[in-house]
Amino acid sequence: MGRIGLALKVLFSGAFAKQVATIGAAPAIAHVPAERKPVEPPKPVRSDAVTLLATLQREARLLDFFKEPIGDYSDAQIGAAVRDVHRMTNDVLDRMFAIQPLLDGVEGSTVNVPGDADAGQYKFTGNVGDRRPDSGELMHHGWRATKCDLPKWTGAGDSALVIAPAEVEVKGS
Amino acid sequence: MTADFAIGIDLGTTNCVLAYANLTAEKADVQLLDILQLVAPNTIDQKKSLPSFLHLGMSSDAESGTWNLPWEQARTYAVGEVARRQSADLPQRTISAAKSWLCHSKVDRHGAILPWNTPDDVQKLSPVTVSRRYLEHLVAAWKGEFPDSPIADQHVVLTVPASFDASARELTREAALAAGLPESLVLIEEPQAATYAWLDNQGDHWRKQLQAGNQLLVCDVGGGTTDLTLVDVVDEMGELQLRRRAVGDHLLVGGDNMDLTLAFYVSQLFKEQKNIDLDPWQSVSLWHACRAAKEALLAEDGPETFPVAIPGRSSRLIGGTVAVDVNREAVSDLLVNGFFAACQLSDKPTRQRSSGFQELGLPFETETAVTKHLAAFLARNANEGSASAQPSHVLFNGGVFKAAKLKARLLQQMADWFADAPRELDGNRDLDYAVARGAAFYAWNKHNGGIRIRGGAARSYYIGIETAGLAIPGAPRPLSALCVVPHGMEEGSQTDVPGDGIGLVVGERATFRFFSSVVRKDQPGQRLQHWSEDELVETDSMEAELTKTDGMEDDYVPVRFESKINELGIFELWCVHTESDARWKLEFSVRDDADV
Incomplete structure (x- = not known):
C-alpha cells in the first residue's frame, strides 16, 4: 500500500479504513468467505468531541480532575488521585487511537528526513535555511493515532451536550 | 450452505469472548471478534470481551431507548460492559455469575431466581435465560460483522468447565440452541481449550517440549472457579498424542475470592490508618483497585509498596480521594497463606459442614487452599504403584x-512434593482470551x-435404583447405584448396560435419581450398595414417560439401560424393553420456564 493509502488508513475511522483496505481485493476462487462488513453506525447527532469527553470522564474521571481547583491541596493528595486518572486515561486513549510514536528513532539521535515526506510530519527548529533540511537531531519523536474508534452515541435531544449525567441515589429499603 | 469459519466461544463466569478462524485459509489464523455493546446508556463501542453481567432496566427505559442496540430497539435490559458498570450502582438490578448457578443442582435452573436474594418487585430471570441472553448478544454481534456468514452455518465450539456434569452441559447446550447456535454445536472443556491455544501458539514445536510418558497438569483459576485437568502424553504408533486422563471437581474458589480477601484487608488499613469507613459504593472501587494492586505487587519484579486510592464519588475527585500504601510482603503472605498455603501431598481439603439451617446460595468452597485441592486431585488420580499423579x-x-x-508458589509446592519438579510450558500466554482462541483452533x-x-x-455416571425389600413406613427404601457410563467412554460409542431387568410401570412417568463420579472407575452394570458422599455426587434426576405400545400386555415391563455419547459429546440414556423393540429416552427433569 502506497503512502496515500497508509495516510487514509491513519486518518479515517476504522470502519472506513476497512472498506478502503478491501477495495480491489478481487475474488480468486469460487467460494469466497464473506468479508467483514462493519455495522452501519447509527446517525451521530452529537459532536464526537463530546463523546470523547464523556468517555474520558466516565472511565477516567478526567473532567472531575481538571475542573477541581487544586490550589489548596498538597502534592501528595493530588498525587494519590492522579495515578488512577493517569492510568485510565492512557487506557482510553490507547483503545480509541492506538497511539504510537511517529518516528521510531531514539530522541537525541540523528534522523534523516525523506525528501517526499508530508510537510505535516515534521517540525523543523533551529538553524533552518531556505531549503527543507534532510537531517537533524530528533528532539521529540512525535505521536500518531493508528486508528480512530470512538464510541457511538445513540441518544437524542437535549442530552447531546451532556458529558456526565447527574447521579441521584434513592435511599431506603 | 458451506461453513466459512471455525468459531470458538468462551461463555465465562465474568467475561464472554468469541474467536474465529477462516476455514479456507492455509493455516489457522485465530482472530478475536470486536463485540459491539453498550458501554454506557446510549453509548455503543466495541470490545474484545463481553462482561457476563445483565442489567435489568426500569420499564421507562424501553421508551427512552436507553438500551437500544443496532439490532434491537426498546429493550428493557442490557448485557456487557454497561451492565458490569451498573453492578456497582444498582446491585439489586444486576445479575452476575449466572454460570456458577447453572451447575448448582440444588436450585431450579429454569426458575426465575436471579438476581439472587433481591426484593420481589424486581423482575427476575433464570440462569438458563441469562446465559442465553449473553449468547444471543454474541450471535447478533457476529451477524453485524459477518452478515453473509450466518452463525448457524458455521462450525461452532462452545467451552464449558471440565467440572460441569452432564446436566450442566445439557443446560448450556439448551441456552446455546435457543440463542441461535447450530445443532452441530460442540462443547469442549475449558482446560482443554487452553491447551489447544498453547498448541496453536507452538505449532509443530510442541513435540519438542513434550515427550511420551510426560504428564501435563492444566491449572485454570478463573474469576470464580478453579478447574484442574490432567493430560497424558502418549506414543501411539510412533505419533505423540494427548489424552485427557482426569478432571477435578467443580471448585467455587477463584480470583474474585482473592481480590475480596485483599479488599477486606485494605479496608481494615483504611480504618486503622485513616479512621475511614468505606461505603458500599467505594467498596466496589476498592475491589478493582485491589486487583490492580495484586497484579502489580506480585509481578516478577514488583514494587515494595503500591498505593491503593479510592476516588471520591462527588465531582470533587482530588478532595474525596483516600489512599493507603499496601505492602508487598503483607499481600503476598495474605494470599499465599489463604489460597496457596504449603501442605502435604497427602492432605485433603477440609470440608466444614455447617449444622442446622443454612441459607441456600452458591456453594462456595469452605476450603480455599488451591494447593490442598490440587493435592487431593493428584492423589485421587495416582499413577500405578505411586501415591499420586506426578505432572x-x-x-x-x-x-x-x-x-x-x-x-x-504453585510450582514450588509441587517441587516440594516430587523429586522431579514439574516445569511450566514455554510459550506466550494470553490468559484472558486463551480459552476462546483454543476453542476456535480446535474447531478449525x-x-x-x-x-x-x-x-x-x-466422569462415570450412575442411576439410582431402589432395592426391593420390605418397605418400612416413613423410611426410604435403600438405594443402590448402577453404573451406566464408565469413565473414559469414547465419543461416538454406545454401551449396553448388562444386568437383570429393572421393573417399571407402563403409562407412568419413571424418575431416577442420577449420580456422577470423578473418583470411581466402575464398569457398566456394576451396582454399588454403599458409597461415601465424596465419591458420588447427585445431580438432576432423569425421567421418561413410559407410553404403552401394542403387544404390551403387562402394566409392568422389565427394562435394561443403554447409554450413548454421540460425536458432539452429547450424552443420552435409554430404557430398552427386554422383550420387545420398545425404547424410551430418559431426559433430565425439566421444569417449566417460569420467566418466559
Whole structure:
C-alpha cells in the first residue's frame, strides 16, 4: 500500500479504513468467505468531541480532575488521585487511537528526513535555511493515532451536550 | 450452505469472548471478534470481551431507548460492559455469575431466581435465560460483522468447565440452541481449550517440549472457579498424542475470592490508618483497585509498596480521594497463606459442614487452599504403584496467574512434593482470551485435520435404583447405584448396560435419581450398595414417560439401560424393553420456564 493509502488508513475511522483496505481485493476462487462488513453506525447527532469527553470522564474521571481547583491541596493528595486518572486515561486513549510514536528513532539521535515526506510530519527548529533540511537531531519523536474508534452515541435531544449525567441515589429499603 | 469459519466461544463466569478462524485459509489464523455493546446508556463501542453481567432496566427505559442496540430497539435490559458498570450502582438490578448457578443442582435452573436474594418487585430471570441472553448478544454481534456468514452455518465450539456434569452441559447446550447456535454445536472443556491455544501458539514445536510418558497438569483459576485437568502424553504408533486422563471437581474458589480477601484487608488499613469507613459504593472501587494492586505487587519484579486510592464519588475527585500504601510482603503472605498455603501431598481439603439451617446460595468452597485441592486431585488420580499423579509440566490459565508470584508458589509446592519438579510450558500466554482462541483452533482442526486431545467421558455416571425389600413406613427404601457410563467412554460409542431387568410401570412417568463420579472407575452394570458422599455426587434426576405400545400386555415391563455419547459429546440414556423393540429416552427433569 502506497503512502496515500497508509495516510487514509491513519486518518479515517476504522470502519472506513476497512472498506478502503478491501477495495480491489478481487475474488480468486469460487467460494469466497464473506468479508467483514462493519455495522452501519447509527446517525451521530452529537459532536464526537463530546463523546470523547464523556468517555474520558466516565472511565477516567478526567473532567472531575481538571475542573477541581487544586490550589489548596498538597502534592501528595493530588498525587494519590492522579495515578488512577493517569492510568485510565492512557487506557482510553490507547483503545480509541492506538497511539504510537511517529518516528521510531531514539530522541537525541540523528534522523534523516525523506525528501517526499508530508510537510505535516515534521517540525523543523533551529538553524533552518531556505531549503527543507534532510537531517537533524530528533528532539521529540512525535505521536500518531493508528486508528480512530470512538464510541457511538445513540441518544437524542437535549442530552447531546451532556458529558456526565447527574447521579441521584434513592435511599431506603 | 458451506461453513466459512471455525468459531470458538468462551461463555465465562465474568467475561464472554468469541474467536474465529477462516476455514479456507492455509493455516489457522485465530482472530478475536470486536463485540459491539453498550458501554454506557446510549453509548455503543466495541470490545474484545463481553462482561457476563445483565442489567435489568426500569420499564421507562424501553421508551427512552436507553438500551437500544443496532439490532434491537426498546429493550428493557442490557448485557456487557454497561451492565458490569451498573453492578456497582444498582446491585439489586444486576445479575452476575449466572454460570456458577447453572451447575448448582440444588436450585431450579429454569426458575426465575436471579438476581439472587433481591426484593420481589424486581423482575427476575433464570440462569438458563441469562446465559442465553449473553449468547444471543454474541450471535447478533457476529451477524453485524459477518452478515453473509450466518452463525448457524458455521462450525461452532462452545467451552464449558471440565467440572460441569452432564446436566450442566445439557443446560448450556439448551441456552446455546435457543440463542441461535447450530445443532452441530460442540462443547469442549475449558482446560482443554487452553491447551489447544498453547498448541496453536507452538505449532509443530510442541513435540519438542513434550515427550511420551510426560504428564501435563492444566491449572485454570478463573474469576470464580478453579478447574484442574490432567493430560497424558502418549506414543501411539510412533505419533505423540494427548489424552485427557482426569478432571477435578467443580471448585467455587477463584480470583474474585482473592481480590475480596485483599479488599477486606485494605479496608481494615483504611480504618486503622485513616479512621475511614468505606461505603458500599467505594467498596466496589476498592475491589478493582485491589486487583490492580495484586497484579502489580506480585509481578516478577514488583514494587515494595503500591498505593491503593479510592476516588471520591462527588465531582470533587482530588478532595474525596483516600489512599493507603499496601505492602508487598503483607499481600503476598495474605494470599499465599489463604489460597496457596504449603501442605502435604497427602492432605485433603477440609470440608466444614455447617449444622442446622443454612441459607441456600452458591456453594462456595469452605476450603480455599488451591494447593490442598490440587493435592487431593493428584492423589485421587495416582499413577500405578505411586501415591499420586506426578505432572512433569504445568500449563497455567486464568487471570489469577497475571500475578507471577502465585504461579511460582504453585510450582514450588509441587517441587516440594516430587523429586522431579514439574516445569511450566514455554510459550506466550494470553490468559484472558486463551480459552476462546483454543476453542476456535480446535474447531478449525476438527474441520481441516490436526492434533486432537482424546479423552472421552470425564466422569462415570450412575442411576439410582431402589432395592426391593420390605418397605418400612416413613423410611426410604435403600438405594443402590448402577453404573451406566464408565469413565473414559469414547465419543461416538454406545454401551449396553448388562444386568437383570429393572421393573417399571407402563403409562407412568419413571424418575431416577442420577449420580456422577470423578473418583470411581466402575464398569457398566456394576451396582454399588454403599458409597461415601465424596465419591458420588447427585445431580438432576432423569425421567421418561413410559407410553404403552401394542403387544404390551403387562402394566409392568422389565427394562435394561443403554447409554450413548454421540460425536458432539452429547450424552443420552435409554430404557430398552427386554422383550420387545420398545425404547424410551430418559431426559433430565425439566421444569417449566417460569420467566418466559
